[in-house]
Amino acid sequence: MRKVRNGYLIAAIIGCFWAFTIAVIIAVLMSFSTGESFRPSFLVSFLQGIATGLTTLFYRNKPILSVGLAVISIIFCSLGFGSILIDETVSFSTQAFASVLFAIFTAWPLIIILNSLSPGDVDKHDFEDAVIKFLTGFGYIFFTTIVVIPFYVMLMTSLKNQQELLQNPLDFSIDLSKGMNLFRSYFELFGQFGFGSYLWTSFYVSVITVVITLAFSIPGAYAVARLRFKGRTAFGRSVLVIYMVPMIVLALPIYIAFSMTGLRNTVTGIVMIYPVTTIPVALYMLQGYFRGLPYEVEEAGLMDGLSRRAVIWKITLPLALPAIASVSLYVFMIAWNEFLLAFMLLDDPSKFTLTRGVSSLNSSEVPRQHLMAGAVIATLPIMVIFLSLERFMTNGLTAGSVKG
Template sequence: MSRLRFGYVTAPLLGALWMVVLAITVAVVMSFSTGAPFRPVILLSLMWGAVIGFGLLTPRVPSLVVAALVGAGLAVAGLAGVAPVATGEGVGLVAAGLAHVVLGAIFGYSMLVILDGLPTGSATRHEFEEAVIRFLTGFGYIFFTAIVAIPFYVMVMTSLKNQAELMANPLDFSIDLSQGWGLFRSYVELFQDFNFGSYLWTSFYVSVLTVLLTLAFSIPGAYAVARLRFKGRAAFSRSILLIYMVPMIVLALPIYIAFSMAGLRNTIFGILLIYPVTTIPVALYMLQGYFRGLPAEIEEAGLMDGLSRLAVIWKITLPLSLPALASVSLYVFMIAWNEFLLAFMLLDDPSKFTLTRGIASLNSSEIPRQHLMAGAVIATVPIMVIFLGLERFMTKGLTAGSVKG
């Protein structure tokens, strides 16, 4: 492989770009967390990033020492007014110094990771591409984390404010911790005045029943597609997900008319009829792939020992499929918990509202905005906790059937 002189060019270039990314990130984080004005200075970011990146190409000291030195250097640059992050009026020296120390420490440490293995002079294309991939990976982590974290942070901080604070400065997302438990007044009022306890319970048991109904239909269906031989099996297997080619908004009016004529609108029973329709196809698709990956010889041995086909499924197939069942259950539960369109269209009685339908009822000029944000937090946190707690089962279930055992 030919060797090119990428080192001296790559380090300053990636350093400049990486400093811009981190300067923007630190400025946004400090602005949201303190309510004070921080803004990135692009030209200074490019300059400092290129200079420090070039200096870090051949470090002779440990990475933590490098991080400390770069952090201290940018703090001094901040005092001189030539740092990558500029501060507006009202920002104290402590906050400004902390922003630059954090920026420098993160930049110094992460640049050593990005430039790891990149020689100063001649480098192979593979070494150059590895450095670029590490840079793009870091950028991707920051970019997609910001997309998720910033709206969630704004939502949480808004829910902890009172009406006077929101009216005074709606763009200030810092909070006054001296209020103590008074910060959670919006959450208390939701349960006391807006019946949110009932919404939570309704969403919970509707989601659980949706999971049970989905598994009851998708397990035998997926097993039949994976193991049995019947006419039209291949076509059925390929067409399972065709329902997702039709947007739900297109089906909304026919569903509304049919449920109104059948007397199922504004009933939990109607919701439990339509929710599995949206979840069974994806559950079938996920489970059939897993069932195909299970060794057929184990089931054949059970049949030879005198077990019926149903007994084989119950005693052999399902115990071996627990990771897949867990991942499907979690996925279906999240779909049912977060579903809004059908609940909004079919439910009018507040006593039957699901959580998402209840949150929509808070979107009114007569209800303070912090109550809407508090409701959104209540809807988001439980499913987030469940997902993070069971994520390993979901990952295992999604990937285990991809390799035939």
């Protein structure tokens, strides 16, 4: 093991992996943003990475090293074997730009990553330190890429037209000269496909779901958390089990029952069924919160002559307000994103919820950009709510997210 911890070797290995990662990422980024044909060169980026890695052992000035690597990269590039290869059609300035990006994002972080290493043998701590820093950097790039790309593709596809999409699927650059024409798919969705009404249906269905869920689950959760009665544990457990019954198992009988009673294809039916799917989870989340509240306050209230209902209304609920906000957001999210029941129970376009509306766009007759625009419309509101109320939402997710 001692030989592995040689500073030169580690610096070279980490250097080449890092440089290669950066080369790939820059090639992908440049392809996606310009539509030109970029690809990384395995060999050149490896060699440049090794060289940079070894250099950092002796010389650690970030700007100078970056500029140095940039100059070398541009020279390599003009000779025809840059770390990021491109077709002849691409202009030299774009090539140079890619090379400079590559140089900066290779050299600068590498100096930080390999900070702890020194020429010759290094001890275990410094070695692991370098490896962890490399993995951290790699992890951020990896996770950000895999999370962002599908959403980026979704957004950009919705701004294109059929012809552009077929011509070059990689070209996600936005042609600003088109002006409002960029949003043509959205105008068509709201104009011809009735997405305005879907949006409204989804919104009020979700809000009603939240209200009904809270009305049912707050008293229930309070009973489970605070009151002593026979079968309390059994009840708490059966809530968990019921919560795990897959929707598809229930959807079939519900479909049959709704077909027979004429509730299929009505928003009333949807509003009747959604809260019941969320009550168990809301109850489970809320009883956890209620248990965490100090009971002494409630006891004091009882001693002072408040009735149980008044205690719940005047003491417990105000104290649990943040928790209720979290639960409401979580339930809203479940109802907004619900797909299966809406898909099975709604056939009439005038009653579609947003998710059902988007799924109706998934046919060969409707162009791709419409589908993606529909996806954006469905995603955007939930994202806005999520980002603006991130703290509540994260709490809600952590507490209740036994659910998928």
